Amino acid sequence: MSAQSLNISALHLGETEQKILHVAVRLLQEDEFACQLLGDSDCTGHIVVLDMDSDAAAETLQKLRSSQIKILLADEQRSDRNLVSLAKPVHVETLRFVLGKVCKQLMLHLQKTYDEIVQPAEFSQPTEIASEVNDAEDDYEEEESSLLLVMLEARDQKKCVKIEEEGMPTIYIDGNKSTIASEMDYEHVLEVGLHNNEHHLHKSEFGEKDVDTAADDISLSSLDNFLWELTLKSSENILPDDIDLDTPIKLKAWPNFTRHGFHPDNFKIAALLARQPNSQRNLIEATGLGEEVISRFINSCYAVGLIEVQNDENPVEVPEKRQISEERSGLFRRLAMKLGIA
């Protein structure tokens, strides 16, 4: 084993979590992290991913060495030395982010102590890596938090979060029911989301019951519809690092364009993506639209869970290219004009 190679144990994981972990590790390997998954029930990894929902998990946790970094998948949040807990259902991106942070910290640590160590159990110094990771995550939130990111996090982690600012009616986000509520009307909440930098928003979690009580006399709307519109109007980029201009992306379904969100350009992009996976760069070329228009659309689709990275392992069939005559496209243009939508 070289100093840079990190072993990851997967213990008591269900089939889905196992797959998610596999993908997260593979993505890390593609990013040149030297890490590998150990075989079934091998608990000697530098990092141990443990599903706490299984009965035997608590006992296993007791037996692990204090120097091993534990990533617990659990509904209940716990904190301890060298321990990170992630709410279920855990997403590939979350697991990859956390594993990436842990690997980075561990590698630095391992490099320092490589000469003295033979096994991870014999770290010369007790490590506090997991708490560093937690700190790093907190910093990240402090710096980057925006209404959009808070909403995405609430939705993905099924949390109830309220956003407050002095003098502003509270915004309630219910990640379980996928709704937002506020005494402010929809347009005002949208304005807050579009001008984060003019606000000092404070977020905190609260019980689901409060949202029901609060929602009695305030307006409710669908979180997805709101996210769709906010991302379409905002220039904030929420795409994960592995989606760049050249990444082929796939549309999972035609987005629910509400009457609010309708814009002819977006139909063009959606139609192209519906036909076959495409990179943003190709879309810019094919539509003649600006990078920002394409990017906002892709961000919106990503926000409502409709974008998937097209990887080579399961290629989708590329449909035959449709031949459209000059005459046909002229006809379509005229019809669009007549209907007042060109």
Add this chain to the structure above:
Amino acid sequence: MNMVNDKIIFTGPVGAGKTTAISSISDTPPVSTDVACSGEERAIKDTTTVAMDYSYIELDNGRRIHLYGTPGQQRFDFMWDVLTNNGLGLVLLINNNNPDPVGQMEFYLDAFADFIRKTGVVIGITQVGISDNATLADYQSKLMERQQIYPLFEIDGRSKQDVRIMIHALLAVLST
């Protein structure tokens, strides 16, 4: 150039809003073959289209886009092939207020599969606010399951703007 080829077909079950949608965007009131309903359809609505709806949109160069509505009742399904022959594309309307509307969507997508493959389709769900038989997400998941990324909208067949938006999406699909 065969002018009669420039046609858009509206299809869907009884009471989906085909006649209504065609009237809301056409230049002339549709030539309808609506008659008083009899039998089971009477429970759904007063009149039904027995042969087809026909109307048109005249473009600035005088050329016409013909709009055809298929009769909703399935005993007229022999008309479907004739009507779609050489058509530009399909508008499928589904009334959310019918029992099993998602199943109806599947039925029509299968029945018109060949035509859709050659051209394109847009799906409009009407009367969504009236019943909660299905939500837009239910239609969307069914389409995802079938791996069909078709434009899907919640519309009011009586709204010109809604029907225009649908036609626009259809044109976007047909142009790519």
